[in-house]
Amino acid sequence: MSRARVLAGTSAVGSERRPYSLRRRLMAASMAAFAVLIALLSAGLWTYARSSANQTYDLLLRGAAIAILERIAVTPEGIDIDLPPSALEILALDQEDRVFYRVVDARGTTLTGTPDLPTEGFFERSLPLQEPIFFDSLYSGETVRFVVNGRTLLSADRPQWIGVQIGQTRIARNAMEADLILKGLVPLAALSIAGVAMARAGIGFAMRPLAGIERDIRERQPNDLEPLGTAPPREVESLITAINGFMRRLDVSRGQAESFIADVAHQMRTSLAALYGHLEAADRPGEAGSRAVARARDQARRTVRLTNQLLSHAMVIHRADKEMFQTTDLGELVRRLMEEIVRDDAAGGIDFAVEMPPPPIAPRVTGDPIAIREALRNLVDNAVRHGPPDNQITLRVTATTLAGRPAYAIGVEDCGPGIAPADKPKVVERFYSSGPGGGSGVGLAIVAAVAESHKGRFDLSDRQPNGLSATITLPETPPPGPVSMP
Amino acid sequence: MRILLVEDSRDLSEGLLERFRGEGHAIDLETDGAEAESLLRHASFDVVILDINLPSMNGYDVLRAMRARGDRTPVLVLTARSEIDDRIVGLDIGADDYMVKxxxxxxxxxxxxxxVRRRSGEASNVFVQGTFQFDRGARRASLGGIDLELRHREVQVLELFLSHLGRVLTKDEVADRIYSFDEAPSLNAVEQTMTRLRKKLDGSPIAIRTIRGLGYIASIRDA
Incomplete structure (x- = not known):
């Protein structure tokens, strides 16, 4: 029992995983609509058939009742009933139907005919004179349609009501009713089948552009990122626009990746070629040889730094794609960063300072702590590298706003030579390096990439009398929407 | 020194072996994490140089296993810069130092x-670094054999910093250490203590840097 249930459960899970079919949904919806329509029309048809069958046969019943009533006369001996045979013959047109009748007086006493016909209580109501009463009742094992009508006869002493009750079984009526319903339903069913078939064809026709788009994408080469050529129907236009936009972004990003790889290859080759050159000169005798070794070591150090920076850049971009955002305590981050920097700052002549916003502000952002720390590390490294040995470097975190959203600005200020105004836009580009202490040229590109992936901004400004202030501003929570990486 | 090098890169390990042997040290090489782990259960070393990315068992697990069974052998972790977030984990699970490849x-x-010098000092409850010595039992610090004549509070601060080398200590954290509950802590007094201590440590390998607005970091200058 339980095993069967488990099996049923797994099959239910299995069928849930299948993607739903638009065609099946549309078909199910149109068939349901047709079913409701047919049900409503059938109900109407049935009511109409029943009432027209009743009307037709009620006319006959009524005619028979009038015919009998007309032949009732008051004689001095009493009431004289002369039943006309034609009156009941009309009613027996159908071979199967049976007819019952009786003549009653106002007290319900049967004067002639079948005495036990059901009365359905009409004696308690006002007795019919002009308009007859019709009702259905069960009699002798069948549903019988009855009519009751009467007239007032003027006898010697007082007016006297005399009524006639005629019953007829419903066989002929039901046959007529069924015939009417059948004649109505046949064209209705045909119409529904035609409607469903047309809906099916219409859905197929409407879906055909989607199949064309699917074929277009399926048959493409992996590197073919041209926009889709088919003119889309209005309903899927935005979908096609989105697909085309996505492919365009993919194309741009692929182009950037290609140029990045080309740049990296060039930089690495150049650096390694220089190292190789120094090493070739190293086996020269004497002073020249040891100078070449020193240069080779220096070059190796630069190559290491370049490699590290390139990997760091790749890591920052990669992490931006994966959106590894979490609540990041900037105070804790700055503290760890300072420990790292002091540890690596061998000489130790630099005066470091940290300024955090005053309590109770606890600076926190939703971001990638690794990427943010990497950006700050690069800013501080730059300040150390380009500044004097007795540099004063201040890390300042202030609460601010960015495009109307609460944000934190993290500034690194130094007393170095600064960056010439003309160079400021260029330094954030990859492999652009300036000044005598010029590094790999990747550091500020990393910072800019981190600012971008957090939807923040990165600014460089001069300080008075000298020095540079490099500030990365990060929103407390990044606004929703896609990140466009440079 | 008896050194265990756990490193699977042949190029790097050959260079290190040559270097340490050239300096007259005994150095063994393991290239597999699990094998290094089982070796460490039976043999003792003065220092372990441990790579993180190792076959069959990574360096963190080796280190964690060592510390879990109470092995206090100094461990220097080798890591790549791309593992920068792992670095802190390395120190937190008990690495004594790390170097970036x-x-x-x-x-x-x-x-x-x-x-090795630091660890050998710990056994006798003495912190040794170059000519600097701090005897935790006697609560006395000396430089080149000359007593630095530290006051009570300076000893407490020095003890705090030596157990948190390379870590930021805020002024409040320092104050918590040198004041008992019933004394009103004064950050001014902390600064004065720090100034005096730093002056007395002048010329020693212990450097305490002030990060204005954040606190202090003590570090060891390589002799």
Missing amino acids: PFDFREISARCRAL
């Missing part, structure tokens, strides 16, 4: 020596 061979040798 690629590194200067002279520096790794100096750091190994410093680790």
Whole structure:
């Protein structure tokens, strides 16, 4: 029992995983609509058939009742009933139907005919004179349609009501009713089948552009990122626009990746070629040889730094794609960063300072702590590298706003030579390096990439009398929407 | 020194073996994490140089296993810069020091020596670094054999910093250490204590840097 249930459960899970079919949904919806329509029309048809069958046969019943009533006369001996045979013959047109009748007086006493016909209580109501009463009742094992009508006869002493009750079984009526319903339903069913078939064809026709788009994408080469050529129907236009936009972004990003790889290859080759050159000169005798070794070591150090920076850049971009955002305590981050920097700052002549916003502000952002720390590390490294040995470097975190959203600005200020105004836009580009202490040229590109992936901004400004202030501003929570990486 | 090098890169390990052997140290090489782990259960070393990315068992697990069974052998972790977030984890699970690849061979040798000296001092409850000595039992620090004549509070602060080398200590954290509950802590007094201590440590390998607005970091200058 339980095993069967488990099996049923797994099959239910299995069928849930299948993607739903638009065609099946549309078909199910149109068939349901047709079913409701047919049900409503059938109900109407049935009511109409029943009432027209009743009307037709009620006319006959009524005619028979009038015919009998007309032949009732008051004689001095009493009431004289002369039943006309034609009156009941009309009613027996159908071979199967049976007819019952009786003549009653106002007290319900049967004067002639079948005495036990059901009365359905009409004696308690006002007795019919002009308009007859019709009702259905069960009699002798069948549903019988009855009519009751009467007239007032003027006898010697007082007016006297005399009524006639005629019953007829419903066989002929039901046959007529069924015939009417059948004649109505046949064209209705045909119409529904035609409607469903047309809906099916219409859905197929409407879906055909989607199949064309699917074929277009399926048959493409992996590197073919041209926009889709088919003119889309209005309903899927935005979908096609989105697909085309996505492919365009993919194309741009692929182009950037290609140029990045080309740049990296060039930089690495150049650096390694220089190292190789120094090493070739190293086996020269004497002073020249040891100078070449020193240069080779220096070059190796630069190559290491370049490699590290390139990997760091790749890591920052990669992490931006994966959106590894979490609540990041900037105070804790700055503290760890300072420990790292002091540890690596061998000489130790630099005066470091940290300024955090005053309590109770606890600076926190939703971001990638690794990427943010990497950006700050690069800013501080730059300040150390380009500044004097007795540099004063201040890390300042202030609460601010960015495009109307609460944000934190993290500034690194130094007393170095600064960056010439003309160079400021260029330094954030990859492999652009300036000044005598010029590094790999990747550091500020990393910072800019981190600012971008957090939807923040990165600014460089001069300080008075000298020095540079490099500030990365990060929103407390990044606004929703896609990140466009440079 | 008896050194265990756990490193699976042949190029790097050959250079290190040559360097340490050239300096007259006994150095063994393991290239597999699990094998290094089982070796460490039976043999003892003065210092372990441990790579993180190892076959069959990573360096963190080796280190964690060592510390879990109470093995306090100094461990210097080798890591790549791309594992920068792992670095802090390394220190938190009990690495004594770390170096980022690629590194200067002279520096790794100096750091190994410093680790071993520091650990040997711990056994006798004495912190030793170059000519600097701090006897925790006697609560006395000396430089080149000359007593630094530290006051009570200065000893407490020095003890705090030596147990938090390389870590930021805020002024409040320092104040918590030198004041008992019923004394009103004064940050001014902390600063005065720090100034005096730093003056007395002048010329020693212990450097305490002030990060204005954040606190202090003590570090060891390589001798």
